[in-house]
Amino acid sequence: MQPGPQNAITDVPGILVGQVERLDPPYLTGTTVVHVPGTAVAGVDVRGGAPGTRETDLLAPVNSNGGVNAIVLTGGSAFGLDTAGSVMRWLEERGEGVRVGQGDYDVVPIVPTAVIFDLARGGDFKARPEPSWGADAIAAATDGPVALGNHGAGAGARARSLKGGVGSASVRLDDGTTVGALVIVNAAGSAVDAGGNLYGARLGLGDEFTHLRTPVEPPPPAAPGRNLIPGPAATTGMTTGMTTGMNTVIAVVATDVPLDKAATQRMAMVAHDGLARAIDPIHTLVDGDSIFALSTRSTDEPRLSVTDPLALGQLETVYAAGARTLSRAIVHAMLNAESVETPGGTIPSYRDAYPSAFRTD
């Protein structure tokens, strides 16, 4: 298997991505929107201990919603949820949404949303995404390359002591279908093991990560006060200054394989294994880790069901690909992140912290 041509979630037919961000002090935050013009069957699995979400309950398989118009991933913690409102109005103006009246524009757009905590990371608690940023992001959405690292909702993201960001990846399956992932890496845990390797790099497709090696030099000391969660080898309590909701990895996995609603939710469930393999620890009480799954409506084929034994093989292939693609997307987020100066100190990128991890030969 190989990545799609852009190695991004936009390789999945029917998936567009748009992003806005502000990096000028005191801003360090942004908003990312996944737009599905043809709608997509959606599921969600919230596993973190401190989530911030909107329009997730209607995605349960027992509820009637049959498709969403967009997914918003945004900075601003719970304040950021308001960015979804402008996405809804942008969609309403174009008649995209659930028809609830006689008119072509009598629609209620369905825009599930999840947030990361990045408040005050650029220096000002109130320098967070404006409600209008959602509309700006969806207006910019394309099926082209996705800007990675310090963009969109990843602008202010952090993975333990390192700069996080937005990551994406895709895989083209042998039957011509595609699985893609988009992630905002903003974890209390670490994407880097004790040897300085990115956990997810061992899951690379082909030569995707062969330019990486185990760093030969230790990283420079991290800025003080950044390691908020005990690491794998740590045994004692939390450092001071830790509050609920300080982190959170949020993601979208998507495919053009036709899945029914429950099968789509299970894609979100299994994708959490991709977080576990790329970040340690994950799913902590101070992470709101939430994953959306989308199955686009580009085909009229019957939708696969988890109760159909004949569908198992294809479903498991898609689910395993979703988890794996998400792990790879996390690596791309870390590799594309750039160091930033903040009033709280420098947040170094993986590239700057571990320069010897990159082969020069």
Add this chain to the structure above:
Amino acid sequence: MQPGPQNAITDVPGILVGQVERLDPPYLTGTTVVHVPGTAVAGVDVRGGAPGTRETDLLAPVNSNGGVNAIVLTGGSAFGLDTAGSVMRWLEERGEGVRVGQGDYDVVPIVPTAVIFDLARGGDFKARPEPSWGADAIAAATDGPVALGNHGAGAGARARSLKGGVGSASVRLDDGTTVGALVIVNAAGSAVDAGGNLYGARLGLGDEFTHLRTPVEPPPPAAPGRNLIPGPAATTGMTTGMTTGMNTVIAVVATDVPLDKAATQRMAMVAHDGLARAIDPIHTLVDGDSIFALSTRSTDEPRLSVTDPLALGQLETVYAAGARTLSRAIVHAMLNAESVETPGGTIPSYRDAYPSAFRTD
């Protein structure tokens, strides 16, 4: 940190383990019981697509049950659930259970149970655990070493093409508390990566797995028809003969850190990350992966809550240890499993399939 003296779940004060199994053809199955004489607060998280369980709903934090008497892990698929009945009667005779009447023996024992699929693995579909095996197992329970590999519910267990089994591990935290794990490894996915290494071995404590190395010789060809799930690199549909419920990893993680009911459930949730790091793929539609968590009642200290910011540090330490200890327990299951001859062919152990993985120097 170091493992406890037995490197087993029985290092957690208040936890006893007993097992029975039959390996004589056509039997290849067994039952494992975790007995908590002082009761334990319990939680569960079911993440596999084909679970077989009993007495799990009362563990939800919204329900009133405040403690369990035992956990049963057993072979026999859903038929095996009857083994819990004899555990209940054994406990009833000793007055262990929820008091519901005037008499000391008017009790309802609480015995949550989960099963693995191993039907007909020894050659006869009906050669499965008898209901009485549960009582036999709890009667044999001790706080001593746990027999690993082809014992108890691990007798017939299989991890893709290799022999699975029962595994256990523990860690003594710096504050003197203990986290332990017990697992039945019976996965559709693989515990071994493409290079022949056990995924979880990189998580060893101290010199726990330093006797292992990357195998220098490829394994012998697996018996035909054993690889039921596409591997990480596979892209096409399932092989024939696959049916729902053919596999399943079930586990118990336990600690003497006092957790309230919701905090105990979250320990079970995070422990699934330990499965994801040691087996790939996991949580498939043909696995019933379920994890119980236990917080023993050996102390009168207030129980930690996920809503208490001051508890976060200790909780995250316990949760990360639970996931990590479960990954290590899976490695112990694979290292202690022994090859078996069955009517369906040989199921080789990791030791026999990868002899060059063990250092001889």
